[in-house]
Amino acid sequence: GQNIDQPTEMTATEGAIVQINCTYQTSGFNGLFWYQQHAGEAPTFLSYNVLDGLEEKGRFSSFLSRSKGYSYLLLKELQMKDSASYLCAVSWDQGGKLIFGQGTELSVKP
Amino acid sequence: DGGITQSPKYLFRKEGQNVTLSCEQNLNHDAMYWYRQDPGQGLRLIYYSQIVNDFQKGDIAEGYSVSREKKESFPLTVTSAQKNPTAFYLCASTSQGEPSNSPLHFGNGTRLTVT
Numbered sequence: 001g002q003n004i005d006q007p008t009e010m011t012a013t014e015g016a017i018v019q020i021n022c023t024y025q026t027s028g029f030n031g032l033f034w035y036q037q038h039a040g041e042a043p044t045f046l047s048y049n050v051l052d053g054l055e056e057k058g059r060f061s062s063f064l065s066r067s068k069g070y071s072y073l074l075l076k077e078l079q080m081k082d083s084a085s086y087l088c089a090v091s092w093d094q095g096g097k098l099i100f101g102q103g104t105e106l107s108v109k110p
Numbered sequence: 111d112g113g114i115t116q117s118p119k120y121l122f123r124k125e126g127q128n129v130t131l132s133c134e135q136n137l138n139h140d141a142m143y144w145y146r147q148d149p150g151q152g153l154r155l156i157y158y159s160q161i162v163n164d165f166q167k168g169d170i171a172e173g174y175s176v177s178r179e180k181k182e183s184f185p186l187t188v189t190s191a192q193k194n195p196t197a198f199y200l201c202a203s204t205s206q207g208e209p210s211n212s213p214l215h216f217g218n219g220t221r222l223t224v225t
Contacts, residue, residue, distance in 0.1 A: 004152065031211050042114075042200065042216035043153075050211060087152070091211065097168070098214065100145075100152035 002026045004101035006088050011107045012078055020073045020104045022088035030091040033098065034062050034073045037085045046073070046086075075106075083108045112137045116201050116217035123195075123224050131186045131220045133201035140205065142184040143214065146170065147198040156199075159184055188222065195224045 004024045012018040024032070031050040035043035049055055049064035049071060061074040075082055088101040114135040123129045135142065141160045145153040155168030159178040173192025178184055184203075188195045198221050202214040 008150070033213060035214075040198075040219070040221075042218045043214075044216070045213035048211060048213060089153075097143075097155060097158065098153075100154075102150060102152045 002090075002092065002099045004088055004090060004099055006086075006101040006104045008102065009105040009107070011109060012075075014078055014080060014108055014110050016078050017074065017076050018078060018106065020075070020086050020088075020106065022071045022073070022101055024069050024071070024088070024090050024099075024101075026090050026092040026099060028092040029066060030093070032062075032064055032071050033089045033091065034060075034071075035087040035089065037087060037103065039085075043087055078108050080108050080110070082106065114201055114203055114215055114217035116199075116220050118220060119218065121220055121222045123222070125224055126190045127224075128187055128189050129195075129222065129224075131188065131199055131201075131222070133184045133186065133217055134182055135184075135201075135203045135215075135217075136182060137203055137205075137215060138181070139203035139215070140181070141203060142178070143202045143204075144168075144174075144176065144184070144186045145200045145202065147200060147219075153200065156186065188224075195222060197222060 006022045034046040037043040047062040054063045059076045085103040087103045089098040117132045143158040144156040157176040159165035175187045201217040204212040
C-alpha cells in the first residue's frame with residue numbers, strides 16, 4: 001500500500017536549525033513536495049524534489065534520496081512565524097494525484 | 111490577483127441534510143481537487159477533475175458528489191450518506207501541463223460542522 005511517515009510534532013528554539021524527516025513507500029514516484037500550513041489556513045508550497053540531492057531555497061532546504069524513500073526539510077535560523085504544520089506529499093502517478101503524510105507540527109520557542 | 115476562493119469559511123448543518131461547498135478559481139487551471147483534513151491525519155483525496163465535464167473518485171469518495179460544468183468552478187456536495195462529515199475541506203488546483211510536478215494551489219478551506 002501507499003504510506004508516508006513523518007513525526008507528529010517537534011519543538012525547536014528560535015534561531016536554531018531543525019530537520020523534519022519524511023519516509024515514503026508508494027507504488028510510483030514522480031516527485032516529493034513539502035507544504036507549510038498554519039493553523040486554520042491553506043497549505044502553501046515550499047519545495048519540490050524529483051532528483052536525489054539537496055534543493056536550497058533561502059532558509060529552507062529539502063533533500064531527497066529515492067533509493068531510500070527518504071526526504072527531509074531543513075529550516076535554518078528559525079523564526080517564531082515558522083511555527084506551523086509541515087506536510088510531506090508524494091506525487092505517485094502521472095495524473096498529479098498526491099498522497100500526503102499526516103504533517104509535522106513544529107513549535108518554535110523563544 | 112489570481113487564486114482559489116472557497117466559501118463559506120465556516121458551515122454548520124444538521125445531520126441528514128445535504129450541503130454544498132463552493133470552490134472557484136481564476137488561475138486558468140485545468141485540474142481541480144477536493145481534499146478532506148482531519149486532526150492527526152494527512153489530507154485525503156475525495157474527488158478530482160482534470161478537465162471540464164469530467165471527474166474521478168479519489169480515495170474517500172463515498173458520501174460525496176461533485177460537478178465540473180465550468181473550468182473555474184468545482185463544487186462539492188456532502189450528502190447525508192457521508193457518515194462522518196465534520197472536517198476541514200480544502201479545494202486545490204494545478205496546471206494541467208505538468209501535473210506531476212506542478213504544486214497545488216489551495217483555497218483557504220471550509221470548516222464543516224454537522225450536529
